[in-house]
Amino acid sequence: MLAEELEISDWRISYGRSELEYEIDGDYAHVQAINAEPKGCGIGTLLCQKFEDIAKSEGCKVIEVPVSLTSEALCFWRAMGYELRNKSDQRKMKRIIETDMMPRDDPQGVIVMQKRLAG
Numbered sequence: 001m002l003a004e005e006l007e008i009s010d011w012r013i014s015y016g017r018s019e020l021e022y023e024i025d026g027d028y029a030h031v032q033a034i035n036a037e038p039k040g041c042g043i044g045t046l047l048c049q050k051f052e053d054i055a056k057s058e059g060c061k062v063i064e065v066p067v068s069l070t071s072e073a074l075c076f077w078r079a080m081g082y083e084l085r086n087k088s089d090q091r092k093m094k095r096i097i098e099t100d101m102m103p104r105d106d107p108q109g110v111i112v113m114q115k116r117l118a119g
């Protein structure tokens with residue numbers, strides 16, 4: 001990709017100014033935060049794929065992500081193959097993606113998305 005290398009610790013994967021913070025907890029792996037800079041160049045995908053490799057090698061069965069209520073974040077995680085943990089969030093997600101607006105009644109909220117790891 002670029003000349004920069006991935007730097008990996010037991011809680012963070014970084015690539016230049018971009019990073020993904022995570023926590024492994026038994027069967028579960030959690031994304032605490034992700035930030036890609038510059039956006040739209042595949043860096044988020046790179047960080048996510050590396051994190052999934054780590055989660056698999058740690059024997060995790062599920063990855064969970066508390067996703068910010070923005071169209072950008074929801075579309076990114078959906079593109080990475082993540083699904084809603086609670087199907088009842090379907091309408092909320094659709095509304096955020098269609099309007100690109102955070103719900104006024106839940107400005108600090110998140111929608112939990114998850115991916116089951118094969119194997």
Ligand SMILES: CC(C)(COP(=O)(O)OP(=O)(O)OC[C@H]1O[C@@H](n2cnc3c(N)ncnc32)[C@H](O)[C@@H]1OP(=O)(O)O)[C@@H](O)C(=O)NCCC(=O)NCCS
Nearest residue numbers: 035036039040041042043044045067068072073075076079
């Ligand atoms: C969300 C974020 C990490 C994505 O990283 P990125 O490097 O820009 O994403 P990528 O370039 O790897 O995109 C992968 C796919 O995600 C989807 N995607 C990414 N940004 C999107 C956007 N703004 N709108 C719609 N879909 C988007 C696309 O399907 C994209 O594939 P494509 O390029 O083939 O169309 C980045 O935009 C970011 O740091 N945002 C600010 C912080 C944030 O919201 N973090 C998430 C908190 S849960």
